Amino acid sequence: MNIYISNLNYGTSDADLRKLFEEYGEVSSAKVIIDKYSGKSKGFGFVEMPNDEEAKNAINELNDMEVNGKTLVVNIAKPRTERSNNNRNDGRFNSSNRGYNSSRRYSRD
Numbered sequence: 001m002n003i004y005i006s007n008l009n010y011g012t013s014d015a016d017l018r019k020l021f022e023e024y025g026e027v028s029s030a031k032v033i034i035d036k037y038s039g040k041s042k043g044f045g046f047v048e049m050p051n052d053e054e055a056k057n058a059i060n061e062l063n064d065m066e067v068n069g070k071t072l073v074v075n076i077a078k079p080r081t082e083r084s085n086n087n088r089n090d091g092r093f094n095s096s097n098r099g100y101n102s103s104r105r106y107s108r109d
Helices: 014-022 052-062
Strands: 002-006 029-034 041-048 073-076
Touching (some): 014 029, 014 041
Antiparallel strands (some): 002 041, 029 041
């Protein structure tokens, strides 16, 4: 079962997350999500536990528990969905986003 953990202390490492969940059973993987630009934690992560009963027990026990000064929010992870490009213009240039009217003519008079 894939588990989503939010409100992690920014100093929490993958190993810390793994150790926390191993108290409740076998952990296949534990990953704190890191911002690719700053290299710092985003404050959430994922843990994979192969035994669903152990995973459910870990969720019940760890949700709302204070760890390193932060109250954890622990849930079953939702499947990843396709991202929408509603505001991205599919990568195409749009002059209306530049704040001027490109059809307007200027003169030097």
